[in-house]
Amino acid sequence: MKAFLIKKYDKKAKLLLEEVATPDIKDDEVLVEVHASGLNLLDSKIRSGEFKLLLPYKFPLILGHDAAGIITRVGKNVRNFKVGDQVYARPADFHIGTFAEYIAINENDLAIKPKNISMEEAASAPLVSLTAWQALVEIGNVQKGQKVFIQAGSGGVGTIAIQLAKYLGATVATTASEKSFDTLKSLGADIVIDYKKQDFENILKDYDLVLNSQDTATLKKSLNVLKPGGKLISISGPPTPDFARAIGVPWYIKMILSLISSGIRKKAEKLGVQYSFLFMRADGKQLHQITKLIESGDIKPVVDKVFPFTQTNDAMDYIESGRAKGKVVINIRALA
Helix, strand or coil: EEEEEECCCCCCCCCCCCCCCCCCCCCCEEEEEEEEEEECCCHHHHHHCCCCCCCCCCCCEEEEEEEEEEEEEEECCCCCCCCCCCCEEEECCCCCCCCCCCCEEEHEEEEECCCCCCHHHHCCCCHHHHHHHHHHHHHCCCCCEEEECCCCCCCCHHHHHHHHHHHHCCCCEEEHHHHHHHHHHHHCEEEEEECCCHHHHCCCCCCEEEEEEECCCHHHHHHCCCEEEEEEEECCCCCCCHHHHHHCCCCCCCCHHHHHHHHHHHHHHHHEEEEEEEECCHHHHHHHHHHHHHCCCCCCCCCEEEEEEHHHHHHHHHHHHCCCEEEEECCCCCCC
16 A cells, blocks of 8 residues: 655655555454545654654654544454444554555544545544544533633634534634634634734633643743633643653653643642643544534534645645644545
8 A cells, every 4th residue: 555654753854655565453443445634733743753752653654643434344353333334533642644545443443434524524523623522521621601712723623622612602712813713703713812913811811721732932821811720721732740641651751741841830730720731542432422513513624725645745844834724634545
């Protein structure tokens, strides 16, 4: 099969298109013929080695964290899926590789693709939808009437998180450039702040939850818009000792993460708010819940651009440019 891969960590290197063996499947896995794959900044960060302490991958490494496609084989212990099922997934860490014609995925990471959207739309959804779900539902426990601030509303996570927060009954504020205002309001944002001209710290007050995806300065400012007892959840770091324990890293990495997150944790504690770092995980059951919301029309994937498979490097460049509004997808079946 054809696949885009890397052979070492390198921020500037292009992905290599090579012929590799089609993966074998284990008893609890299915083989998915990939029709489309969503791109994420996580792919860029892994390529550059940014997560090599937390995710020590072996080379050669096929990148890609989102897939939609059709099951062509099932392992003998698989109970919930069959050959021919249209599925989508965010494969678990150390089992990624959706920039390829086929991928083996554990059935626990899979869900049936929503019937009312295309393969490209389905491929855009898993990682960002699970991120939003785990932030707002699992950690945040967002309730009707609460106030939620979601940064970078026009990004992949932002477009889904706004819709999910609105579905949960929250008042939703977000930041974006002015040209995205109409789109974000149509997704459910109540307050849209022009980050180029306005400072959210001077506008928002007494919020229950902030979903941070920006730099350290923005993270620190986010503390000031929360009310006592509020929650600051960051998907851009810094990681916490709790996260280190959860993924079982060596003691010295726990020490490093404890040190780099100590400042923000102390500031949060002083203000009486909770700081959490979220590195989303694969979860087929949660993705099944998201399928219901997509099929009911409460969440609609937002796709900015679809590239053919051979232009995966161009798609990566576009993601890294920061210009994407919503998600960028590659169509694996479109080879030219």
